Amino acid sequence: MDELRQKVIDSLSSRENGNSDFLNLIASLANEEGEHVYDTLLNVLTQLDFSPEDAKKNWQRIVEHKNLLEEKLGHTVSLMTAVCYFFSDVVKNISTPAIIELKILEETKKQSHSDGLTGLFNRRYFDDAMQGEMNRAQRYESSFSVFFIDLDNFKKLNDTYGHQAGDLTLKVVAKILQDMKRTEDTACRYGGEELVLILPETEKINALVIAERIRKKVEEQVLEFEGKTFGVTLSGGIASYPADGKEVRELVHAADVSLYQAKESGRNRIFIHDFEKRHYLRIDFAGEVQVKSVTQTTRSNDLDVPAINVSSSGILFESPLALEIGEQVEILLSIKDHEKPITVNAQVARVERFESHFDIGVSFLEIDNPGESELAQTLAQNLGIPLDKINEGKAH
DSSP states (O other): OHHHHHHHHHHHHHSOTTOHHHHHHHHHHHHHHOTHHHHHHHHHHHOOOOOHHHHHHHHHHHHHHHHHHHHHHSSOOOHHHHHHHIIIIIOTTSOOOOOOOHHHHHHHHHHHHBOTTTOSBOHHHHHHHHHHHHHHHHHHTOOEEEEEEEETTHHHHHHHHOHHHHHHHHHHHHHHHHHHSOTTOEEEEEETTEEEEEEETOOHHHHHHHHHHHHHHHHHOOEEETTEEEOOOEEEEEEEETTSOSSHHHHHHHHHHHHHHHHHTTSSOEEEOOTTOSSOEEEOOSSOEEEEESSOTTOSOOEEESOEEEOSSEEEEEESSOOOTTOEEEEEEOOTTOSSOEEEEEEEEEEEEOSSOEEEEEEEEEESSGGGOHHHHHHHHHHTOOSSOOOTTOOO
16 A cells, blocks of 8 residues: 555656646556555545545546636646645535645655664564565465564674764664665664565575675675774574465564574574574475486486475485485576576485485585576575585585
8 A cells, every 4th residue: 555655646746736647647547556546645635534435436526626617717726726625615524634735744654654863664664564565475475585684793882982883883784775675675674773674576595695795785884983993794584475474473583583593603694594493494496406417327317306405514305216325416406587597516415215205315515606696606605505616425
């Protein structure tokens, strides 16, 4: 609803009130977005609440009344004037509405949703935005991620340089967040030194790439206050719908747990939530993962694996066929929105037989050409996959 409201406001702001093009634009917007356009429009103009049906009828009558006034007066009548006349003179059972300047209205709204220090959205807005994103993801069966951020050693920074330096640090990090987020992302101050980014239609691995860019940028930042220079780092936790939670509270908790783990593991790093609470992280790829044997060339067919789990020591996947301990394999990981797959060379370290499949565990040997892929670099750094070839069979 906030998105629709903004579209209506943009339409009002970009055209003169009463302009026939604007009236056509509202009709077109209603065709695209549905009849909620009319109650949203009247609420923006008057602060009155109507059902979509009543709002549409009133809007049609306002337009008719505007045309009648112009015919009688012989000149153009603004939309605001027509609305005011309509609710004051035509609809007698409604008390005089509050017709106010749009700029004043939206500035007041912005202030109620913004954090005064950083300019990011505040906790109240975050709660609404998260629920809205959750509803959208459930409706369209899509995914989204949330990235929780906490500034490392912030209390120590305040104690050392003063609270004004702490405020400056928060402003700088918030500016980095605003500059580096995508247009569709929502940046908020969750509270204290905690910030958060909502990433619509973003799977976990792609959220990690975005988060890593932000972490590196903050780490590289040199701050100065009263002649003293200092730096700051952040720790982060990522959780994704629906893998890590199907309710807002559950998803926020998952991201918070990951953030805590990043803090406990040394700070200045980002952890992805592992819903299954194992050492392996399940990652959704664009298509089936291809597993090809390097040493067993006599095998008649390669494997197409529907899903894999990744850890800092290797990859675990289900296979309809048994592989041999020590066998070397080449694994192709196809990532959504990335043209080239990531090629991982690995060695079979574990084979466990079940009734309908084999659990195959492989340890990493190398990633092929990681320098050509930011995604490969991020995956390698955060999951501990070595970038250069290491001794066969050695696991991290």
